[in-house]
Amino acid sequence: MKRRVTLKDIARETGVHVSTVSRALDPVTRKAITAEVAEKIQAAAERLGYRPNRIAAGLRTNRTMTVGVMIPDITNVIFPPILRGIESVLEPLGYASIIVNTDGEKERESRLVNVLRDRGVDGIIHAAATRDDPMVARAAEDGMPIVTLNRRVEDGAIPFVINDEQSGICQMLRHLMELGHRSIAHIAGPQDLSTGQLRLAAFRDAMAETKLACDERLIATATHFDESEGARCVEQLLASGLRFTAVLCANDRLALGAIERLHEKGLNCPADVSVSGFNDMPFLNLIRPRLTTIHIEQHGAGQAAARLLVQLLNDAETDRLPTETVLPVRLVVRESTGPAPAP
């Protein structure tokens, strides 16, 4: 293992003191150094192949230029674009990120928060927050800059970036009604996640506004945002014996699972039942029937969260910062929704 070139090496090489070298190599302190000397030092640094040791600098300055990113599960296709969004703003600024998967397990989540703290991350982007998490709240209280993404934790004033769930649900409901649907079921997401909760609340509100009776029995609540729960919930709705011509699902995976199960039961989508999703995850255009859904800015959400965190990291006065950012959403009509069948 070849030894790394350090400031000391350059100092020896150029005959000046380490501190001078340090200054010459830092663009902001360089101006306090004779141009000539500075150039000589830079040349030597280049020649020797000097690379600053961020670990040492981090120990000294208490800034590692590293941020932690917590997500439920990287194999969930919704997250990679978000990560690229985060990276796109953080990387140019010299930050690296440590990504951890919580698998939606609270215990794991708490443990990982500590892992990140131990590693001295400058801040955390938390895209896997449950509505209440003591460790996260504690970390925030201890002064760790934290931003949540897609989710929000209830107590505490942790800034967050979310999508306009309300508007999304509204747009979708309007779309279904324009197609003539009047009996509309909802497959709600897990209620311990803010998205699940917000979308359900939005559904109830929107239904109320339409003056359609919102039959509570036409709401099935999933325990996870996945296909099997979508299947289970639609089956539960079917079992209720109540008639419905459309199912508005709290996310795409629930919708996919629902469509599959409907198909197994001999019900065609969208001819017999229209089904809609939420998120517009990648690959949806390859899957038949192509799912009507609400598009959210995945990459943009990552960027927004990262920018917010960077502000938190730099500004001493964390007071006057947008504590909540709501990103716009957009209805994407594809093939899984169609005219309501005649009664």
Add this chain to the structure above:
Amino acid sequence: MKRRVTLKDIARETGVHVSTVSRALDPVTRKAITAEVAEKIQAAAERLGYRPNRIAAGLRTNRTMTVGVMIPDITNVIFPPILRGIESVLEPLGYASIIVNTDGEKERESRLVNVLRDRGVDGIIHAAATRDDPMVARAAEDGMPIVTLNRRVEDGAIPFVINDEQSGICQMLRHLMELGHRSIAHIAGPQDLSTGQLRLAAFRDAMAETKLACDERLIATATHFDESEGARCVEQLLASGLRFTAVLCANDRLALGAIERLHEKGLNCPADVSVSGFNDMPFLNLIRPRLTTIHIEQHGAGQAAARLLVQLLNDAETDRLPTETVLPVRLVVRESTGPAPAP
């Protein structure tokens, strides 16, 4: 920002010297300490909420317990499972990983290698290696432990983990022949990537063995492993005017693109043309027609690479280590391949 508890705080609290505290808290050096004292120290550590500062430790020991993971693009669904595989072995061992996306750009790749070196990663898992990369080779020469995954770099003795490309291509070709296909085209991957190259070579070899004439004009080479190149290549094959009843593609995305374009041209898959992929990426079972492909152990490959790297990190004698690991693959027959149509 609440100040962190350090060894010094515990020392003050318990009235012993920092070095004693350090020893008492390290499971391996603890045995050299009076049980009584050790317990007192541990209790104090617990009470004060001590968390070791890995940065400081890293500076001292030259081990950051961090590894770099380089991939082309996290939004490519093939990579998340690999990352989970890596994490599954690294995390329990106390390692964290810094993931970077090269986007297949050589310049970016080189830069990122340096980013990782600057951060003092203990080693690198490189799943985005081009067949030759000077920076990677140089890092390896400088003593940075590196393992490549899915790809291999040509010169240098960098250990690698790959899939059994040869066997996969063979199995697929046999499958197609059993279905009666005799005119089989190949959409090859980029030749600057080892997978592209190995799979093309395997195709040629396998064709030679079957004693079927391997018409070079029935081989189209993609510049990228993506859908649009699959579409372009199949169109090129069509344009040649040569008859073919099956297209063996170097990966799933090329196959998906090819099927789509065939469909646009009025050719049905598999009725008119059979198409096969390679990789068995996630979601394939949701996409119609369900693609026949070669399954590779994505999660397992990540694990294998991580284990290999850990060995490199621990064993002084890096000599007697498996320099190449070849993972088994498996034919998965679904719907995109069928009997050859009558001539």
Add this chain to the structure above:
DNA sequence: TTGTAGGCGTTATCAG
């Protein structure tokens, strides 16, 4: 403008 010195939190090496 440049050098000096001290310290960030740990761990390794000596003594005692």
Add this chain to the structure above:
DNA sequence: CTGATAACGCCTACAA
């Protein structure tokens, strides 16, 4: 078994 001391590489008052 425990304490003292130095060092890892860098940054930053403060002094010159």
